[in-house]
Amino acid sequence: MTDWLFPPAPAPSLPIVGDTRRFPVRRILCVGQNYAAHAREMGSDPTKSAPFFFSKPGDALVSDGLDPAYPGMTDNLHHEVELVAAVGPGGTIIGWAVGVDLTRRDIQAEAKAKGRPWDAAKGFDQSAPCGALTLGDLPDPAAVISLKVNGEVRQSGSLSDMILDPARVLAAAGELWSLQPGDLIYTGTPEGVGPLVRGDRVEADVAGLASLTFTVR
Ligand code: MN
Numbered sequence: 492m493t494d495w496l497f498p499p500a501p502a503p504s505l506p507i508v509g510d511t512r513r514f515p516v517r518r519i520l521c522v523g524q525n526y527a528a529h530a531r532e533m534g535s536d537p538t539k540s541a542p543f544f545f546s547k548p549g550d551a552l553v554s555d556g557l558d559p560a561y562p563g564m565t566d567n568l569h570h571e572v573e574l575v576a577a578v579g580p581g582g583t584i585i586g587w588a589v590g591v592d593l594t595r596r597d598i599q600a601e602a603k604a605k606g607r608p609w610d611a612a613k614g615f616d617q618s619a620p621c622g623a624l625t626l627g628d629l630p631d632p633a634a635v636i637s638l639k640v641n642g643e644v645r646q647s648g649s650l651s652d653m654i655l656d657p658a659r660v661l662a663a664a665g666e667l668w669s670l671q672p673g674d675l676i677y678t679g680t681p682e683g684v685g686p687l688v689r690g691d692r693v694e695a696d697v698a699g700l701a702s703l704t705f706t707v708r
């Protein structure tokens with residue numbers, strides 16, 4: 492029995508649709524600019540630069556319908572709806588969920604301008620809301636992925652518009668990291684990202700997966 496100086500932090504985890512077990516989350520990898528129209532709205536040229544990776548700490552996860560807090564140090568918190576791939580034993584994708592990559596866009600813009608890391612823009616506390624995991628194959632690789640704010644559609648695209656499909660995302664991530672069971676990969680967002688304010692009700696969907704809804708506190 493390890494004699495901890497203080498109790499270790501509880502492991503973040505996701506509920507699983509139709510299963511009483513939980514998926515223990517290890518770390519969160521994210522793909523940037525994996526949809527051409529979103530790359531363009533961010534001022535990039537998707538014909539000249541490939542999708543890339545960044546990460547969030549595992550404890551940035553917000554699960555079980557909890558509501559994320561509006562973070563400090565920003566006046567421009569953005570929503571990015573994303574298909575989330577869950578890595579299981581053997582380094583394969585064993586399930587899928589709907590996530591929102593919350594982003595402090597103003598801090599990200601400053602980081603881009605100054606050539607600084609994105610951690611404060613992307614990896615802040617409660618920056619990774621995620622819905623329940625559906626085990627098995629992706630129900631529809633061309634499913635609609637969408638996000639509503641207070642009932643109004645802000646993002647709507649197709650998973651088939653991903654520059655790197657999930658298999659290629661997994662392969663690319665596996666070249667950069669040793670993927671382990673519990674890793675989550677946020678696979679990028681379609682166009683239409685925009686600001687959230689306190690009290691906004693967010694509904695994020697990928698057809699065939701459990702819906703993710705939360706209110707920004
Ligand atoms: Mn994103």
